[in-house]
Amino acid sequence: MPFQTFETLIGHREIVTGFRSALKEGKPGHSHLFHGPKGVGKATLATALVQILLCKNRREDPTVACGICTGCQKVTGGQHPDFVRVEMVEGKTRISVDQIRELSAFLSLTPLESDWKVALIDDASQMNEAAGNALLKTLEEPPDQSILIINTYRPGALLPTIRSRCNKSRFSGLEKGEIVQILQTVVDVSEQERQHAADLCGGNVGQAIRLCEAGILEERELFLREIEALNPGTLSMAVTMADYWSQKERFPTVCLLLKAWFQDQIYASVESLKEPESIRSWLSLSQWVEEIIERTSVVNLNRRLVLEALFIRLARLRGAAF
Ligand SMILES: [Zn+2]
Structure with a gap:
């Protein structure tokens, strides 16, 4: 996944500020629920957080990922041993209980190369009921050095007990100006095209990128x-x-x-x-x-x-x- 840190993020300032203070205090929290519309940057912010948590140089400033250490590079290369991302397997219709059991086992292990074991579930509303119940066990007794981030655009589809055990961050649609700014960095099209895409996308940057393309x-x-x-x-x-x-x-x-x-x-x-x-x-x-x-x-x-x-x-x- 591409390198992200809080400095490179556009939008969602309040959520970022909250995480900055938590990281400075050395208490990033065990369980987080990121919810809000599709395509507004939930996974991007989660990626930035993972990147910061697993950066080897974070001791100098606990809110920044350096981008060059082996920790940072392993995250962008998708091969950090202390990070796992759980999503629906291609060809399946739900996230299975086995996937969640594996995730729970992973989180209970001692970190190998960093201070934390970090897991991201995206999109968590795709968990079937058994998977949801299995996750609940981990949420009830989170292992000491574990951090779990749950992403979803349909929080109502999660078990209420899952929602209540997480720190919740509510994401809203991005402003038009923020979308144009993001488009400038990711798609090579005219300014007029970017403006039109930002007008039409309803705050969803994923849609805006698709419209430009x-x-x-x-x-x-x-x-x-x-x-x-x-x-x-x-x-x-x-x-x-x-x-x-x-x-x-x-x-x-x-x-x-x-x-x-x-x-x-x-x-x-x-x-x-x-x-x-x-x-x-x-x-x-x-x-x-x-x-x-x-x-x-x-x-x-x-x-x-x-x-x-x-x-x-x-x-x-x-x-x-x-
Ligand atoms: Zn680093």
Whole structure:
């Protein structure tokens, strides 16, 4: 994983400040729960923390990782003997009880090359019930030199007893300026592209990076051109559009473009003092779209059919002097 330390992090200042004081006091805490939306930097902050905890030069300043010692290099190389990361194994649908038992055994051992044994579970809501119960045992009696970080965007899916035994850090979406700043360091695109991606991503930097890589400016232009041209005489175009945008790599982009487009329509209706009825129609259509998008990702609905139904509905509404 790439080198991270608190100095290189953008955003989440309060959480960082909390950890800095704890590290200075030499009491980093045994169990941490990082929760908040996807893609806002929970794993990045966890990585920075791991890096600092396992740096061999941290005795000079316990809140900084040097980046050059063997401890730091082993963390970035993914081979530090005192760190383990637990995630869902490819092809599986949950984190298993065996994975958690291994983690607990690992945490109970004496550190080999540092002061701590550190484990990260990402995303913890993927644990099955047995795994959750197994983790609870470790949380109840954390080994002396162990530090466990649990990441999740769905804290409600964890056992309440797991939540209550952890120090909780709540992550919020990043500000637009912070996202642009991060994009400047990770993707090589124009400033305009970065700004658009930051506007659309809803505080999720992972999404913003993906949007830049997908060429969001061009995609947005195409989307607007097409959606503005929809009318009852162009139903076949709705089908072509659905074909194009339902491709796996384009679907997340069109979902964000649709959300932003609906918001614009609602603002425009309000600004031009349209009849409440018209504003209500946009609102209900917009909610319907959000719901259907959500369901499509959860229950694996057919993306093409969902988009086709939506574009045809929009085309017909245009005809009805929407
Ligand atoms: Zn170091």
